[in-house]
Amino acid sequence: MKFLCIECETAMKFKDVTRPEQGSVTAVFECPDCFTEIAMFLNPSETQMLKSLDLKLGGTNETAQPMQMVRSQLQTGKEDSVPNITSQIEGSETAEGGKCPFTSVISEAYEEESEPETDGLSWTQDALERLERIPSFVRPMAKMGIESYAKDNGHTEINAEVMDQARGNFPAQF
Amino acid sequence: MKSYKELPDDAGSNIVGQVTAQAKRVNQRLSSVKHTIAVMSGKGGVGKSAVTSNVATALALQGFSVGVVDADINGPTIAKMMGVRKSKLEYTSAGVKPAITSLGIKVISMDLLLSEDDAPVLWNAHSQKDAFTWRSTMEVGALREFIGDTEWEELDYLLLDLPPGSERLANVVELIPSLSGVVVVTIPSDVSQLIVKKSVTMARDVLNVPIIGVVENMSYYVCHHCGESEPLFSNDDAVESAFQFTLLGKIPFDPKLSQCNDSGVPYIQQHPNNQASEAIVATVENIKKYFNALS
Ligand SMILES: Nc1ncnc2c1ncn2[C@@H]1O[C@H](COP(=O)(O)OP(=O)(O)O)[C@@H](O)[C@H]1O
Ligand SMILES: [Mg+2]
Numbered sequence: 151m152k153f154l155c156i157e158c159e160t161a162m163k164f165k166d167v168t169r170p171e172q173g174s175v176t177a178v179f180e181c182p183d184c185f186t187e188i189a190m191f192l193n194p195s196e197t198q199m200l201k202s203l204d205l206k207l208g209g210t211n212e213t214a215q216p217m218q219m220v221r222s223q224l225q226t227g228k229e230d231s232v233p234n235i236t237s238q239i240e241g242s243e244t245a246e247g248g249k250c251p252f253t254s255v256i257s258e259a260y261e262e263e264s265e266p267e268t269d270g271l272s273w274t275q276d277a278l279e280r281l282e283r284i285p286s287f288v289r290p291m292a293k294m295g296i297e298s299y300a301k302d303n304g305h306t307e308i309n310a311e312v313m314d315q316a317r318g319n320f321p322a323q324f
Numbered sequence: 325m326k327s328y329k330e331l332p333d334d335a336g337s338n339i340v341g342q343v344t345a346q347a348k349r350v351n352q353r354l355s356s357v358k359h360t361i362a363v364m365s366g367k368g369g370v371g372k373s374a375v376t377s378n379v380a381t382a383l384a385l386q387g388f389s390v391g392v393v394d395a396d397i398n399g400p401t402i403a404k405m406m407g408v409r410k411s412k413l414e415y416t417s418a419g420v421k422p423a424i425t426s427l428g429i430k431v432i433s434m435d436l437l438l439s440e441d442d443a444p445v446l447w448n449a450h451s452q453k454d455a456f457t458w459r460s461t462m463e464v465g466a467l468r469e470f471i472g473d474t475e476w477e478e479l480d481y482l483l484l485d486l487p488p489g490s491e492r493l494a495n496v497v498e499l500i501p502s503l504s505g506v507v508v509v510t511i512p513s514d515v516s517q518l519i520v521k522k523s524v525t526m527a528r529d530v531l532n533v534p535i536i537g538v539v540e541n542m543s544y545y546v547c548h549h550c551g552e553s554e555p556l557f558s559n560d561d562a563v564e565s566a567f568q569f570t571l572l573g574k575i576p577f578d579p580k581l582s583q584c585n586d587s588g589v590p591y592i593q594q595h596p597n598n599q600a601s602e603a604i605v606a607t608v609e610n611i612k613k614y615f616n617a618l619s
Binding site: 179227 | 326331334335342418439445465
């Protein structure tokens with residue numbers, strides 16, 4: 151990805167990243183000559199692509215931890231294998247030049263998303279109890295699936311009935 | 325207006341540099357490994373993992389230093405077969421310390437990273453759809469990290485137990501340009517051979533990977549009462565006629581081999597004098613012969 155300031159015929163430089171919203175990331179680029187700024191929005195799938203390839207916008211992270219992609223992206227991984235992302239962020243923030251805290255920002259975007267946006271949806275007590283019975287490693291996926299089914303079908307409350315309907319929609323049993 | 329090529333870099337992200345750095349990490353790690361061998365098959369269930377773990381054990385029993393990568397990310401079995409399923413990985417600044425078997429074989433497997441026995445491999449993603457779309461990319465990333473981030477140190481042999489089929493082999497070749505070659509495992513049935521020929525063609529003709537040879541597994545069955553050998557499948561001399569490659573070994577079917585795989589003590593370690601062990605040793609000798617002829 152490269153950006154050209156058409157006015158100045160100058161390559162724009164990566165400048166900043168704004169707080170992520172619902173899995174998407176916004177990157178700001180600036181023309182070093184006329185200081186014009188542009189914003190680039192990555193949708194959740196594009197953000198996902200970078201994460202999947204273990205690539206960072208705005209520069210490399212020199213303090214990459216061993217197996218950091220697997221350990222941070224594996225939903226069904228062991229607790230003790232989660233990498234120490236904090237020290238990694240500090241490392242990249244203090245780095246010079248093109249380095250930026252993008253790793254942390256993209257990770258944050260996902261941490262936010264791992265508790266999916268509820269968008270005004272509420273769960274009844276028995277629906278929540280049923281959710282608890284789903285094996286822990288498929289629960290986040292199942293929850294996401296039920297919520298998106300509810301949203302798509304205009305429900306504001308998730309109860310046992312909505313769960314029954316949603317069940318036909320994807321493979322997890324609950 | 326300037327074109328893409330005229331702009332100096334990608335605004336500071338240096339994506340190409342990042343990809344190059346990933347590749348460099350793998351190459352550096354493998355620079356102290358003498359031979360890297362991928363174990364492949366056409367179909368699943370023909371005994372790839374059983375052959376990998378026993379060949380690794382036979383090499384270790386002969387005094388070689390050996391590592392095994394369980395490249396079957398979604399169907400990992402190596403950690404169980406080699407008795408290291410309960411091992412904990414240790415993460416250091418230099419990399420990941422692998423699980424180590426009683427014979428000193430270094431093992432890395434997805435099994436060592438998963439939280440529960442019945443947990444499947446699921447990746448974080450914004451949506452379920454994304455998780456499945458990017459699955460294969462994540463798997464290749466995992467494989468890259470398994471190979472490049474494990475502290476193998478000096479190894480004579482690094483074996484990769486691939487998932488069934490030849491799909492993953494293309495990724496392995498890309499990750500390991502120095503791959504020594506492929507060992508193909510098959511069983512003497514027409515169905516298996518039909519599929520395995522596709523994999524061999526892919527390996528040799530499309531990916532240009534040397535084929536070290538073919539292992540015929542479950543070749544025959546030795547009767548425990550009379551000691552006679554009986555073929556298990558109809559097609560008994562299929563391997564020689566179907567392939568122009570060295571037949572590395574013919575491993576008989578032995579229920580004890582399956583029991584050993586389940587118990588986590590490799591067959592060749594537990595029953596070194598049985599017929600199947602002799603066949604595994606013969607396979608190892610032929611693999612060594614292949615490398616000796618090269619040097
Ligand atoms: N020669 C053999 N004799 C008896 N059982 C075998 C033999 N080879 C493999 N098995 C068993 O067959 C099953 C499939 O073998 P495995 O190595 O897991 O296949 P793959 O890795 O090709 O899918 C396992 O239960 C294994 O223990
Ligand atoms: Mg296997």
